[in-house]
Amino acid sequence: MxxxxxxxxxxxxxxxxxxxxxxxxxxxxxxxxxxxxxxxPGRAQATVESVESGKYYTLRRLSIPGEAPISEMIISGPPTPPPGYEAERVPVDLAKAAAKTTIKILTAPAFNWVFGCSSVSGAMIAAYYDRNGFPNMYTGPTDGGVMPLNNSVWGTWSDGTSTYPNLPLAASHNGVDGRTTKGSIDDYWIKYGSEDSDPYISGGWTQHAWSDAIGDYMKTSQSYYDNSDGSTTFYSWTSSATPLTCADMESGSIDTLDGTYGRKLFYEARGYTVTDCYNQKTDNAIAEGFSFAQYKAEIDAGRPVMINVTGHTMAGVGYDDATNTIYIHDTWDYTTHTMPWGGSYSGMTMWGVSIVNLAPVATASQAQPWELLLLNEE
Known part of the structure; x- marks a missing residue:
């Protein structure tokens, strides 16, 4: 099994x-x-060693023969921010922040919650790349094929219980952004927190082909992969500070379940080459884990960072070097917020990062003569 x-x-x-x-x-x-x-044959036998749970997460420590123990974090961050943290969530004044030399913030899209915080965070990062040298991330008809800075243009929809915005880069939806067939929301969504079989399973139809929504590849909200509506799963080493790479996931037969590996699959499906690909606990969760210095290096390289806390996923888009503060898009509005590195946000403690980096794309001006021929043929 x-x-x-x-x-x-x-x-x-x-x-x-x-x-x-x-x-x-x-x-x-x-x-x-x-x-x-x-x-x-050859698939891993997993034994659950311990289980820890919170309001928006389940953390299981697993033993797989031949592998070091791994931690399975199922994140089901809420559609709206938990009450009681309003002062912590005061938006950043970006004009004032820009005046400080210790602060660096990437101009990254901010999207409102739909389908799951992890897929929305994945969409924010993919949208940043779409606007910065990787234009095939989004190829829909809106804004001339360039992913907008927020998802207000696509309006809202209701599942009969709650109302959500549309965000086709995170979750496709019939009738939205030119789509005329069922998509992620039609096939997988019932209501937030539902553990029932997905509509395509209970309805007996064939699910849509994955292509343009990163949430599909991340297995967000898919009951077949045992993710309740709104949840996504991430793995890391339990007792080691080293990264759990996508190659490690393949070796341990967890690649089909992991949200980071799903990000890799999405980027590859869009025609790009993935270089670094891993989950890693942060250094507040385990000694010598992913550090603030490493986070800064990612931002300095123009790469937003997916941040996982105990129950929520956000996109890290900047930092203040003077205060060890990170700047985040939290999936609950279109503004920028702050969080202390290694601290907590809305009552949820920093736990790990999901890193998926891309190989540079050669442009016509950078290409060699033989590469120009190939570009012209394409």
Whole structure:
């Protein structure tokens, strides 16, 4: 039984309406017994060592034979900011910030929450790249094919319980941005926090082909990957400060579940080459983890950083070197906010980063003569 199947099996057991002993006695639990028998050869057997949970996250420590222990963080950050932290969330005065030499802030899009904070943060970072040398991230009809700085242009929709904005780069939606077929929201969404089977499963239709929404590749809100509506899963080493790379994920058979690996798949599907790709705990969560200095280096290189706290995901877009403060887009409005490095935001403590970097794209002015020929042919 691989890790994905184990998660589904555990979910099944937690919802069982008959005694577990009966299930074990007959040795068949419907399709889940066959699932264990039919697992692909060589797939990892995962054992849950401990579980920690908060209002917006579940953290499991897992043991996989042949691998060091890993931590599984399921993040389900809320659609609106938790009450009680209004003073902490006062927007940054960007004009004043720009006047300080110790501050650097990237001009990055800020999007409002839909589908899941992790996919929205992934969309903000992809949108920044779309506007800065990687123009194939978004190719829709809006704003001449350049991703806007916010998602207000696409209006709102309701699931019958709550109203959300549209954001096609995070989650596609039939009738939005020129789309005429079902997309992410149609196939995967019921309501925030729902653990029921996705609509395409319960409705018996074929899910859409992934292409233009990063949330699809990150497995956000997809019940098939045991993510409730609004949640995304990330893995890291439990006791090691070193990065858990995308190659490590493949080795441990968790690549199909991890949100960072999904970001990699999205970038590759858009035609780009990924270089660095990893999750890593921050140095407040584990000694010698991802540091403020490393964060600054990413920002200085023009790369926003996906920040995971205990229950939420945000896009880091800048820093103040004098105060060890980072500047973030928190997925709840279109403004910029601050957070102390290694501290907390809206009651949720910094936990790790998701890093997916891209190889530079050669332009016509940079290309060699033989490369110009290829560019012209394309």
């Amino acid at each position: 691989d890790l994905q199947q184990a998660r589904q099996f555990n979910k099944f057991l937690s919802k069982a309406r008959f005694p577990l002993i009966l299930c074990l006695a007959v040795l068949v639990c419907g399709p889940y017994a066959a699932m264990a028998q039919d697992a692909a």
